Amino acid sequence: MAVLSKAPIHFGPFLVTSQVFYITPLSFALVNLKPILPGHVLVSPRRRVPRVSELTVDETADLFLTVRKVGRMIERVFGASSLNIAIQDGVDAGQSVAHVHTHIIPRRKADLDHKGGTDAIYGMLDGEEGDMSRIQRQLLKVADDETVSDKETKRRTDFPAVDNEARTPRSDEDMEREAQMLAKEMEQENDD
């Protein structure tokens, strides 16, 4: 299977064509470089605007219908029972890429008990866990050579810790493979 779109698709300044698994005329959905839980994906408007308030009526409706449809698929495919759906709408709400994006994160009972409880998910949206691309991560100057203890000290002041292994960036091949798998799964979803 080839990529869904022949035209390049950008998320903010980042080329994400091979990460995209679903496209509508006004929205697209893509897999993450570093999902904070398996199945963590994003849904964005095709038009690059930073704020929800700047979306047109049609873009707003399409975005959320896409969220609903992608959410159903993600919950089914990842064997989840719930979803966190979140938009950091503006830089002062934690937005790191100036392009509207809705996080969809599949959840299961007690899946984050070892990390501080159900709502630990939100802290993980911060910083490198929520990153969308290797480039973005580099731009944000996340120091890979930071010692584990430095990282953990810093993290503990903000949020429950995230396992180091969970934060390993995936290869482009892994992301493309997942995007292709999810694209096939989307075909099973209807629009009702």
Next chain:
Amino acid sequence: MAVLSKAPIHFGPFLVTSQVFYITPLSFALVNLKPILPGHVLVSPRRRVPRVSELTVDETADLFLTVRKVGRMIERVFGASSLNIAIQDGVDAGQSVAHVHTHIIPRRKADLDHKGGTDAIYGMLDGEEGDMSRIQRQLLKVADDETVSDKETKRRTDFPAVDNEARTPRSDEDMEREAQMLAKEMEQENDD
């Protein structure tokens, strides 16, 4: 000004008619008993369903168009620069009332630096801070007579602490006054 609706409006099992400041044929918006920041409001579908996946196409589009419109108003009225928009879609994602509700929380630069940073907001969505009604809070058996140190010890294991004063439940009169003020402000917003 009277309440917006003569018919009672329920959020989950809770009667919230006097807290409602905006109604469409398919959605409504209401103020919070204990906003986690000033201007923290909720937008729900009129029909009581627990999950986003159960919303119809029209309900889904209307819900998010209402979120966009209410968000614009809240950002303007509360002098904010960003918004957190979040749905805990299902109990395993932290949902406490089995009726779809979108949190809209106005944000300003560095408004939560003293509580652990921008994303501290999400932890506050948990438990009593996110409560919608006095009744709900009682049902959840939040112990008001817990000692402060017990509370803080418990809280610290989960999330950045929330100021005690910020968590004082508001009176019904306060909520109704705010709902009426926000209803007037909504009249200034358009649907484009």
